[in-house]
Amino acid sequence: MPTLYFGKGTCALASLIALEESGLAFTAHKLNLANGEQRAPDYLKINPKGRVPALVTRRGTITETPAILAYVAAMAPEAGLAPLDDPFEFARLQAFNSYLCSTVHINHAHRPRGSRWADDPAALEAMKAKVPQTMAESFALIEETMLEGPWVMGERYSVADPYLFTMTGWLPSDGVDPARFQKVAAHHARMLERPAVQRALQRESV
Numbered sequence: 001m002p003t004l005y006f007g008k009g010t011c012a013l014a015s016l017i018a019l020e021e022s023g024l025a026f027t028a029h030k031l032n033l034a035n036g037e038q039r040a041p042d043y044l045k046i047n048p049k050g051r052v053p054a055l056v057t058r059r060g061t062i063t064e065t066p067a068i069l070a071y072v073a074a075m076a077p078e079a080g081l082a083p084l085d086d087p088f089e090f091a092r093l094q095a096f097n098s099y100l101c102s103t104v105h106i107n108h109a110h111r112p113r114g115s116r117w118a119d120d121p122a123a124l125e126a127m128k129a130k131v132p133q134t135m136a137e138s139f140a141l142i143e144e145t146m147l148e149g150p151w152v153m154g155e156r157y158s159v160a161d162p163y164l165f166t167m168t169g170w171l172p173s174d175g176v177d178p179a180r181f182q183k184v185a186a187h188h189a190r191m192l193e194r195p196a197v198q199r200a201l202q203r204e205s206v
């Protein structure tokens with residue numbers, strides 16, 4: 001049975017929701033990131049990157065959210081979480097998830113994790129100050145050109161939806177009002193109605 005290592009309020013929520021949606025049996029192990037548990041020697045043996053999520057399977061550990069989401073979808077084809085039989089549609093799904101991972105998440109990280117890129121206090125402040133702008137620009141692009149509705153990929157729910165839901169949840173703390181983006185806000189509300197999302201949020205909160 002796979003084990004997902006996650007932390008509250010992190011990008012690992014997307015993987016947690018996907019696992020809940022998949023119907024696969026899994027266990028979830030919560031790390032306290034504020035206490036630095038992601039850098040504890042035992043966890044670094046699991047994921048030398050010192051980050052969450054990490055999905056431990058009997059064949060080895062998978063890191064990086066888009067990879068975990070694609071793996072979960074492929075391991076549970078009956079759940080229909082990705083267009084596995086259509087290479088073009090699958091590539092579109094991966095393009096969306098890659099954008100969240102490589103651009104939106106990095107925009108966000110400039111607020112709480114600026115020390116990855118600079119030590120100068122003025123540079124750290126400048127990075128933080130830019131986050132409302134970069135997050136809003138990315139979400140405007142998602143709203144206008146990517147989110148088809150009602151789900152990211154149109155009528156078909158996929159693993160892109162928990163990932164978007166997770167990043168939308170970061171907007172208020174990044175200084176962006178989600179209500180500015182009508183489709184994104186409606187998507188977030190729709191996601192909150194799903195039992196799998198509620199179960200994942202419950203796992204985060206205990």
Ligand SMILES: N[C@@H](CCC(=O)N[C@@H](CS)C(=O)NCC(=O)O)C(=O)O
Pocket residue numbers: 009010011012033038050051052053063064065066101105113
């Ligand atoms: N590219 C990775 C990013 C993973 C990542 O940065 N996770 C954050 C939480 S959202 C983390 O573990 N941060 C802990 C730290 O930086 O110490 C992914 O998409 O899975």
